[in-house]
Amino acid sequence: MATITKEKAAELTAKFGANEKDTGNVRVQIAILTEKIKNLTEHIKTNKKDFHSLRGLSMMVAKRKNLLKYYGEKDIIAQRALIKELGLRG
Numbered sequence: 001m002a003t004i005t006k007e008k009a010a011e012l013t014a015k016f017g018a019n020e021k022d023t024g025n026v027r028v029q030i031a032i033l034t035e036k037i038k039n040l041t042e043h044i045k046t047n048k049k050d051f052h053s054l055r056g057l058s059m060m061v062a063k064r065k066n067l068l069k070y071y072g073e074k075d076i077i078a079q080r081a082l083i084k085e086l087g088l089r090g
Helices: 006-016 026-046 051-074 076-086
Strands: none
Touching: 006 026, 026 051, 026 076, 051 076
């Protein structure tokens, strides 16, 4: 459901982090949350009455929103580049 493989998480960490062990970086956290949200969205489409997972999806979206807001306060140009790179907002 909302899980991603270790390989995918390592790939996202290497791509968006300073190094392959930089999992605490805001960019990495946003990228991993985005991947989880994509996976969970597919699950919700097939299981329309899974309200527990729907709540988890809502919480993940809210967490990503807060992380994006924080990242925008630190560096707005980098935030916009990350949003474009992840394909968020349309």
